[in-house]
Amino acid sequence: MGIAIVKRGIGAAAIALWLGTAALPVQAAMELTAFKQSVAAEASQDSAIAAFYRDRDYAPFWTSPEAAAHRSALLHAVAGAGVHGLPVSRYDSDALIATFRDALTQRDMGRAEVAAMRLFLAYAQDISNGVLDPNKVVPDIKRKADRIDPAAMMKEFAKADSPEAFLKALPPESPEYARLLREKLRLERRIANGGWGDPVPISALRPGDSGPQVVALRNRLIAMDYLPRTATRTYDGAMQKAVQRFQLDHGLEPDGVAGTGTVAEINLGPEKRLQQVLVAMERERWLGDARGTKHVLVNITDFHARIVEDGEVVFETRSVVGQNRHDQRTPEFSDEMDHMVINPSWHVPRSIAVNEYLPQMIANPGAARHLQLVDGRGRVVSRSAIDFSKYSPRNFPFDLKQPPSQGNALGQVKFMFPNPYNIYLHDTPSQSLFAREVRTFSHGCVRLDDPFDFAYALLAMQTDDPKGFFHEKLDTGREIRVDLEHPLPVHIIYRTALGDPKGRMQYRRDVYGRDKAIFEALSEAGVVLAPVRG
Structure with missing residues (x-):
């Protein structure tokens, strides 16, 4: 490490110990009470660290002679933090070594012990699950990065036969990363x-x-x-x-x-x-490795939906996503697709009903005739008895519904992965939009260019004649729910930099x-x- 040891006593022994070259002197071993008190006081600010040391009766870990391999592995790992696009200033190993070097008492050693653990947990968290909390940066990112369990992480690392291999396994293992x-x-x-x-x-x-x-x-x-x-x-x-x-x-x-x-x-x-790549790496840490062997992947920025199996794209279609408005942008999240609806009705979201259609009907009661008025008991209400001018977005008592038809806003099929954001994939009668290069036109849901083929690909997992099965239901003209026997994970992502399995990089706006x-x-x-x- 090239660090000169300039002090004698505890400080010299401490830095030598950190570098794995010495054991605690006998006198220091007799002063463990002060060490334990110091560790307990320092760790009290973090419940997981406090519990870790309490379970081991405050025995030293980082400052133990047996932890030489762990210390070396941690220093080597944080030295390479910049390779992963991490904030290297968070993992100041020089400051930690200085803390050990300047330790003159057992209380100083206790503070150094906890400082080392804090550095380890900060690095492990950032490289495993990301530096940022995604939803706090962009509210439309509804993805919660799976935070590491610090208690489990400390215990597993402490007993790791190969600390270096343990730390190397922390970043995402996905081919994309x-x-x-x-x-x-x-x-x-x-x-x-x-x-x-x-x-x-x-x-x-x-x-x-x-x-x-x-x-x-x-x-x-x-x-x-x-x-x-x-x-x-x-x-x-x-x-x-x-x-x-x-x-x-x-x-x-x-x-x-x-x-x-x-x-x-x-x-x-x-x-x-490079900025785009660094952001994509952070996003990959948020997503983690649990994509599913077969899954649906929607990348908002490249306006495509895909079915991916064993890392290979087995189906692909163009998509339309939400408009670039504060309440219409497609959110990012993961869920599970468990059914499709053939010949769907469109239950108009409340925000669209009162903000877009109600003003039209106030101006002209005959506007939006393709939509039915539905009261609180689910009954269709005749427009002739309604004075729309009496209502505002706050007191409008009806829901709006469009029955199944080829002109339905959802087209003839929608694909459901129930979620609190009311987002799903669906057909659309507005086919001309798929010819646009930038396809941000929806209210947030994802429209598909080839919804029938998408349906066939999903149904192929449960019937030998997916096309025949689909059209048998479609031809009834009735709204029919079809459960998927093999539900699929759905990941709606936002990547402006992504790797092609063939080795080329793709960039998007x-x-x-x-x-x-x-x-x-x-x-x-x-x-x-x-x-x-x-």
Whole structure:
């Protein structure tokens, strides 16, 4: 460690002990009462730490000669905290070693003992389940990161045969986390070596164009590994293919034209992409490893819903998500899909009924004729007897309902994973929206471009003729619930940086501004961009 021991007595013995080179002197062993009192006092601020030491009668752990491997493993782990995009200032091992070095009494040693445990728990928590509390950063993130059980963590670490292996197993073990780690290192090296060069002047560039702007685009694509080295000054076929590959990797329409939107994405530097990766790593820590062997994955930012089995996408369809308004953005959470409803009725959410439809009916009682009025006893009420002008959002006594039909707002099928946010996946008659590049148009639910095929994929797990089974129910015109014999986990996520199983990275725009808020919170917590030479 290269640390000079400049004091004698307890302080010198303490630092030597931390480094695993000495045992407590006999005199110190006779003064354990003071040590225990100090540990009890320091640990009283944390119930889990207090319980850990109380259960062991306040015997030393970190300051025990038997814990040399644990001490070494912890120092090595926190030294690499920056690799995982963690706030390294939280794990000040130099300060901890200084605390040991300056320990002149058994009371000082007790304080050092608890300080070491606090550092261990802070690191274990952050790398396992994330630095931030997601819902406190962005209220629409309804995901609760599974916080580690500090009592169990301390006990398991204390008895670990290989403390180093124990600490290495704390980060998420998902393939996605590994891909993000690799991309983080690649971007750090690129930043250290000068980035991707000068940005491209913002303008629309098309195949056949030439001139200095095309040269700037060429150089940028070469630096980003989308185009082999070339001296061309013309927007030729090779450059068009390179632009298309970039567009596919960034969720843009792959027309091969470097329009202003594409150029704006090309001009985002590696520092911005590194921020996205750091946020994605934090989000991956929140999500953890429990995805399910087969699950439904909806990524809000890339407007797709997928069925994933054993890490492979077995079904994919375009989606529409919530509008970028405070009460309509699609929330992030995980739940379990357990049934679908064929020929669904649309029970209009109260907020939509009173804020959107009631003003229309006050202005024109015949407005929104496709919706039925339903009273508190579930009876359909005739509009002719209603004076809508008497009602406001506070006292409107009716619910609104749209019966099953091809024009129903939910289309002809919806997929349910009951949750407190009233979010589900469903069909829609508004098919033209799926042709848009940015698809933020719903009130929060997720609309599917190919809902029938999605239904077939789910029903294939319980019938040999999923298509026939589905259409038999559909053709009745009646609302029918179909339970899934094999419920599936559903994860609604928000990733602007994600790895492709084939090795390429995908980037998306921060459509709701959530990643910006998360990165600001990570920066405030001490996460920094750190370029790596080499």
